[in-house]
Amino acid sequence: MTAADLAPQELRILVAVAEEGGFSAAAVRLGATQSAVSHAVRGIERKLGVVLFERGRFGARPTPAGERAAAHARRVLRMLAAMAADVRGADTGEVAGSLRIAAFRSAALHLLPPALERLAALHPGVEVTVSVIREQGPGTAGEVAAGRADLGIATLGGPAALPAGLVGGVLLxxxxxxxxxxxxxxxxxxxxxxxxxxxxxxxxxxxxxxxxxxxxxxxxxxxxxxxxxxxxxxxxxxxxxxxxxxxxxxxxxxxxxxxxxxxSVGYATTPELAATPAVRALIRVLRSLGQGSSERTEAQLRTV
Missing domain, CATH: 3.40.190.10 (Periplasmic binding protein-like II)
Known part of the structure; x- marks a missing residue:
């Protein structure tokens, strides 16, 4: 048995334990028993050949390998959901499904609202959730890398380069x-x-x-x-x-x-999510608004 044999339910258990910090809390979240969750995690660890959690009276803390495994699991589960939304709209061309965005404060306040308004007008079937994340440490791009967001509005350049495995572009x-x-x-x-x-x-x-x-x-x-x-x-x-x-x-x-x-303010996403209709639609809207915002700012500064 190898990692290729992992089932979606095992990935959900892995994510739940990592996020809840223990087998019992994960079991409550999943509607399962603590023993079933513990048994499943041992099976996942055997398939991957690595210890994913440190066990103790504190619960279950992800090891560095566990953190990476949980990030991959979130991203795989997200792509399964994206696949379902994509194939349902294959005949009609409708863009639908959920879209998770991470943005730093000023982008969430001033850049996203007009973008989401236009996105809703063009694709009312897209359901958006926005998390405001401090652009410090891993920042918004880190949320994407960890599988907690589909697209991050991020500050680009300088020492805070995009994490390995992500793609992005400048908006303004x-x-x-x-x-x-x-x-x-x-x-x-x-x-x-x-x-x-x-x-x-x-x-x-x-x-x-x-x-x-x-x-x-x-x-x-x-x-x-x-x-x-x-x-x-x-x-x-x-x-x-x-x-x-x-x-x-x-x-x-x-x-x-x-x-x-x-x-430089831009976006960050994963290569696989960049190909999904909902993410592509949001990037198009953000690019058009970002270009207009840059031009307006330069015009205002010339009048100061």
């Missing part, structure tokens, strides 16, 4: 701007307000060359909190365009000049 290049309280006579003299998710890695060289930017005095929870603090007169910030959508009148956005840094 968004510039960074100086944001400061409206009417302040010397905004560059203000203390810096920043947030942990700000993609400093993409602007590191530019940032290091700016001797007027101090170390952050305040580190906020997210870009919305930064914008609120700047509007309250607590400091200035360097922020990308998506984060400045709908900025209040209490702040002013100042162009950083021709050498201003940019951040």
């Amino acid at each position: 290049e968004e510039p960074y701007s100086l944001v400061h309280p409206a009417g302040h006579p010397a905004p560059r003299s203000l203390p810096l307000v920043d947030w942990t998710e700000n993609c400093g890695s993409y602007t590191r060289d530019w940032w290091a060359a700016q001797d007027w930017i101090p170390a952050a005095t305040v580190t906020a929870e997210d870009d919305g909190a930064v914008l609120s603090m700047v509007g309250s007169g607590l400091g200035m910030a360097i922020m990308p365009a998506l984060s400045l959508t709908g900025a209040p009148p209490s702040v002013r956005i100042t162009d950083l000049g021709p050498e201003r840094p940019y951040r």
Whole structure:
């Protein structure tokens, strides 16, 4: 018996144990007995030839091999569901089924809503769920690699390259701007307000060359909190365009000049999901909206 002999139900058990952290909780989730789940996991481990879980009073924790196995299992199960939706629409051309999206905060707030509105108008049979994920560590692309999302809206480039095995593309290049309280006579003299998710890695060289930017005095929870603090007169910030959508009148956005840094915002998915109708449809919509967003941002900056 080998990995090729694994059945879909075994994959579901593997995922349930990994996510629930124990055989008993996984059994409750699956409507099975604890002994049946434990027996199934031992069988899966024999087929794969590796220990997938550390057992103990704490429950069952995935080993590194177990984490990888669970990610593969999620992706295989997802493709089975995608296959069912695809073949049902083969005769009619209808695009339907579920679509799981992971996005960082500003993309979820400002990029996804018009995209999902257009997607719903074009393909009402697609059921979308969105998870807001911090773009730190594995980030949104990590959710796709782990099989928890079909497509991630991600920041691309820099040291945070896409995980091996994923494909993606750039949707828009968004510039960074100086944001400061409206009417302040010397905004560059203000203390810096920043947030942990700000993609400093993409602007590191530019940032290091700016001797007027101090170390952050305040580190906020997210870009919305930064914008609120700047509007309250607590400091200035360097922020990308998506984060400045709908900025209040209490702040002013100042162009950083021709050498201003940019951040690439794109999508990440798996090669197999990239070929499915629902993911292809969303990518087409995102590309069309991303191009328009980049053009509008550049036009606005020319008027600042």
